[in-house]
């Protein structure tokens with residue numbers, strides 16, 4: 001059955017901006033996050049404490065976390081691949097720590113420089129320390145619907161990583177289509193399988209829109225009972241270790257669809273459109289949200 005209410009996690013400040021070549025000043029990121037907070041999101045992925053050699057754009061994460069105006073009740077999340085990242089994330093006051101693994105062995109090597117099994121061992125310490133600090137723990141699984149390096153990824157590999165993340169104590173687990181190759185029937189079948197392995201209300205859909213399937217895949221996930229979706233304002237983004245992958249589904253498009261479906265999000269679409277125009281102007285390009293641009297042109 002269709003959920004009547006969904007949680008939209010705004011990932012633009014992290015997934016959206018991490019792939020930008022030109023360093024974006026912390027002040028711009030802070031303004032963007034403050035605008036998104038004002039728009040009503042309850043969860044914003046604000047930072048990533050990874051190696052600056054691997055992802056230079058995220059090197060401002062400590063400054064960004066220190067500069068934002070926090071609204072009580074809003075969860076500001078940060079990625080942490082290891083203990084070094086975790087310590088920085090906690091010091092910066094992250095409310096939720098995101099460990100990120102992969103269902104594809106090849107992608108795990110390219111993205112975090114270790115095997116899936118090694119990554120889980122690394123995450124064990126991170127998970128423990130996160131819980132000890134009283135913070136939320138989220139796990140992200142990349143390449144669920146396909147991998148840029150090895151192609152097909154079997155459902156058994158996905159379920160295996162899901163179980164490991166569950167056993168690490170993840171409060172929420174993200175099912176990610178890193179390169180946007182999934183299609184609706186496939187997505188629905190995978191989600192229907194995964195809700196048998198982990199509570200549906202703690203699974204999220206993280207769809208990149210590379211092949212234009214993301215909104216359809218969200219609709220398919222709604223049919224499977226998924227009620228948490230990641231989206232990126234103005235459709236910003238791409239993963240630096242997934243060549244050619246475009247941004248996440250645009251938040252404005254998701255909000256427009258949810259409005260039409262009568263599904264509550266608690267977010268002010270017009271305010272998100274404004275934020276999308278702001279960051280796109282800074283980046284010197286047109287926003288990649290169809291609904292956002294249509295609304296902005298009115």
Ligand code: HMG
Nearest residue numbers: 049050051054055081084085111112113140142176178239
């Ligand atoms: P490594 O080179 O194997 O790590 O990288 P290492 O432990 O050998 O350390 C090498 C150097 O990095 C050392 O510095 C460390 O101190 C430093 P040096 O001694 O050479 O000067 N270092 C760090 N610095 C800052 N923060 C840290 C950190 N860790 C080590 N946390 C590592 C392993 C995991 C660190 C590296 O591969 C990495 O940072 N990878 C991150 C890649 C990434 O951020 N990808 C994008 C995010 S994932 C994503 O976008 C997918 C997602 O959206 C879902 C989807 O769509 O699929 C979530």
Ligand code: MG
Nearest residue numbers: 015176178239
């Ligand atoms: Mg992503």
